[in-house]
Amino acid sequence: MDMNEAQQWIKQFYGERGWSGYGPFIRVGFLMEETGETARAVRAYEIGRDRPDEEAQSRERLKQDLVEEIGDVLGNISLLADLYDITLEEAFTAHQHKLLKRFGS
Numbered sequence: 001m002d003m004n005e006a007q008q009w010i011k012q013f014y015g016e017r018g019w020s021g022y023g024p025f026i027r028v029g030f031l032m033e034e035t036g037e038t039a040r041a042v043r044a045y046e047i048g049r050d051r052p053d054e055e056a057q058s059r060e061r062l063k064q065d066l067v068e069e070i071g072d073v074l075g076n077i078s079l080l081a082d083l084y085d086i087t088l089e090e091a092f093t094a095h096q097h098k099l100l101k102r103f104g105s
Helices: 003-016 024-046 059-083 088-103
Strands: none
Touching (some): 003 059, 059 088
16 A cells, blocks of 8 residues: 555544544644554563563564554554645655755765
8 A cells, every 4th residue: 555545544544433533733642642652662572561560472462563553653644644735645755855955865
């Protein structure tokens, strides 16, 4: 699935559930929440959680958790971009051009 297809799928899926009607400040709050969950998943994958009240997870399960959290971040980024009529492709292209201009190829 390319970036534009993914963005349209997210918009439709979230929209059907009433999850896409939030304004930008609420959406950024959700994005920050998911970013924190991604940080937690990275920590668990890299160094573990070292908590006796949590069951140890396999390496595969830890990676799957990380994949899912990164997906949640991407979903919220997609919806935030959509609020401003920005495609993910447009955002990535602008990012790429900025970096190439700043640092060269």
